[in-house]
Amino acid sequence: MTAQILDGRAVAAKLLDAVRAEVAGLGxxxxLATILVGDDPASHTYVRxxxxxxxxxxMESRRIELGADTTTGELVARIRDLSEDPDVDxxxxxxxxxxxxxxxxAFEAIDPAKDVDGVTRTSFAKMAFEEGGFASATPxxxxxxxxxxxIPLSGKHAVVxxxxxxxxxxAGMLLLARNATVTYCHSRTTNLAAMVSEADVLVAAVGRPGLVRGDWIKPGAVVVDAGYxxxxxxxxxxAAADRASYITPVPGGVGPMTIAVLLAQTVRAARENRP
Incomplete structure (x- = not known):
């Protein structure tokens, strides 16, 4: 079996076309205000x-850069200023x-109505209770x-x-909302290989290169790699692609989708907050 690629670049391009059309209709x-603290090279690349x-x-991107010695209080104050700025969506x-x-x-200083990355407790609660709000961008x-x-999800066993x-x-909560049966695994999970081998849908999201071995994958499983x-x-x-039915490449899978969802949710915030 050779897995079909889940092409995040192609799907994201279509979503961004829809975002572009929606922006044009807003007038x-x-x-989007992006806050970057410190000088981490990867973070600078992502922000660019x-x-x-x-x-x-x-869309307009407003970039705020703060020094590596910034305190929590200074960052929170800056975020609250942006939350109160009527020009920021x-x-x-x-x-x-x-x-x-x-x-x-710092996350909790973000106005939930402007939390387009879905990082506040309010956004998580609304997502978990299926009451709207903004989803975390990567999930x-x-x-x-x-x-x-x-990809059918109802009734499937999803392992995160x-x-x-x-x-x-x-990610697990969103899969649960689609009627998947969800198992969470983590650094304390006993016999991770056995857990992964039962997954119809696997989401790997730990940031540890090569943690999930290819021969753990259930034949025909859908593999979503959200690693760096x-x-x-x-x-x-x-090795995983030889066993899976679908798989995301890295890069080119989840990453482009994260940015596309972030921008789509920013347009939604603009529409809802400043109609």
């Missing part, structure tokens, strides 16, 4: 990519942030990618490897 440019995508769909705090910062406190991108390929509050946990492109992903790709 004004939605504004997001700014470039904003420009291509007719969406707020993104690029993570990770330097170690001295309480990242959760939302994963779901949009699965939908684009018409990872439990971060902005990736693993919300710099680390070549969490899944042993070649």
């Amino acid at each position: 004004r440019k939605p504004v 990519m997001k700014a470039n995508r904003c420009a291509k769909v007719g 969406g707020i993104l705090l690029q993570h990770p942030v330097p170690g001295q910062i309480d990242e959760r406190a 939302g991108g994963i779901m949009a990618l699965l939908d684009a390929y018409e 490897v990872g439990r971060s509050p902005i990736l693993g946990k919300p 492109a710099d680390n070549k992903g969490d899944v042993e790709y070649e």
